[in-house]
Amino acid sequence: MHIALRQPLALALLAAAGLAHGAGFTLSSPSIKPGSTLTQAQVFNGFGCTGQNISPELKWSGAPAGTKSFAITCFDPDAPTGSGYWHWIAFDIPASVGSMEAGAGNSETPLGGTAGVSDFGMNSYGGPCPPKGDGKHRYIFTVYALDVPALPYGSAKTTGATCNFLMRGHVLAKGSITGLFGH
Numbered sequence: 001m002h003i004a005l006r007q008p009l010a011l012a013l014l015a016a017a018g019l020a021h022g023a024g025f026t027l028s029s030p031s032i033k034p035g036s037t038l039t040q041a042q043v044f045n046g047f048g049c050t051g052q053n054i055s056p057e058l059k060w061s062g063a064p065a066g067t068k069s070f071a072i073t074c075f076d077p078d079a080p081t082g083s084g085y086w087h088w089i090a091f092d093i094p095a096s097v098g099s100m101e102a103g104a105g106n107s108e109t110p111l112g113g114t115a116g117v118s119d120f121g122m123n124s125y126g127g128p129c130p131p132k133g134d135g136k137h138r139y140i141f142t143v144y145a146l147d148v149p150a151l152p153y154g155s156a157k158t159t160g161a162t163c164n165f166l167m168r169g170h171v172l173a174k175g176s177i178t179g180l181f182g183h
Contacts, residue, residue: 023173024062024064024173025060025061025062025063025064025145025172025173025174025175026060026061026062026175027058027059027060027141027142027143027175027176027177028058028059028060028177029056029057029058029059029141029177030057030059031056031057031058031102032056032141032177032179033179034177034178034179035178035179035180036179036180037136037179037180037181038056038127038128038139038179038180038181040052041054041056041102042054042055042056042127042128042179042181043127043128043129043181044087044120044126044127044128044129045127046120046129047129048129048132049127049128049129049183051127051128051129053106053125053126053127054102054103054106054125054127055088055100055102055103055104055105055106055110055124055125055127056102056105056141056179057099057100057101057102058072058099058100058141058143058177059098059099059100060098060099060143060145060175061098062173063095063098063145063172063173064145064172064173066147066172067095067145067146067147067172067173068095068146068147068148068149069091069092069093069094069095069113069146069148069149069150069151070091070093070094070095070097070113070143070144070145070146071089071090071091071092071093071113071143071144071146071151071163071167072088072089072090072091072093072100072105072110072141072142072143072144073086073088073089073090073140073141073142073144073160073163073164074086074087074088074125074139074140074141074142075087075139075140075142075160076128076130076137076138076139076140077138077140078130078134078135078136078137078138079130079137080131080134081119083161085119086118086119086159086160086161087118087119087120087125087126087127087128087139088105088115088118088124088125088126088141089115089116089117089118089158089159089160089163090105090110090111090113090114090115090116091113091114091116091146091150091151091154091158091163091167092112092113092114092149092150092151092154093110093111093112093113094111094112094113094149095149097111097112105124105125106124106125107124108123108124108156110124114154114155114156114158115156116154116155116156116157116158116159116160116162116163117156117157117158117159118160119159119160123156128179128181130181130182130183132183134182135182136180136181136182137180137181137182138178138179138180139178139179139180139181140176140177140178141176141177141178141179142174142175142176143174143175143176144167144171144173144174145171145172145173145174146167146170146171146172147170147171147172148170151163151166151167151170152166153166154166
């Protein structure tokens, strides 16, 4: 009976240690103030939107030991699709990188990594552009610290959902910032 009680306790301690391991990883951005409205610089130019479609500046720090690459996504969970909308997928970014200048995500090879295909069908950043009158949507920018130098089976054809699937079991830590936009 003592063994049965110790095993769950040991598993709980291991799980807590894993969470603490990535607890110091942070994401910040001078371009995005958490919970505030995104600027026209980040908004998509097309589909009725007239923004500049410039990816935001991002900075991250505190990656856990064992980090071998980073991935970045931008996801709108409020899109009226039933499954959200992927605005940006980038992965295989070298572990030596800790920031991304504004506009660097507008490349098929951001920071030496690979841009997957967004729901716009582009291999680069695609900014917010919710349907008019749909209210404010949340745009969640997330940077993931991964324990692999490259996503297994990742390519320029990788979608947001596939990227999330391929990252399973490889995420050491993640940090997110949420901006809002609606018109």
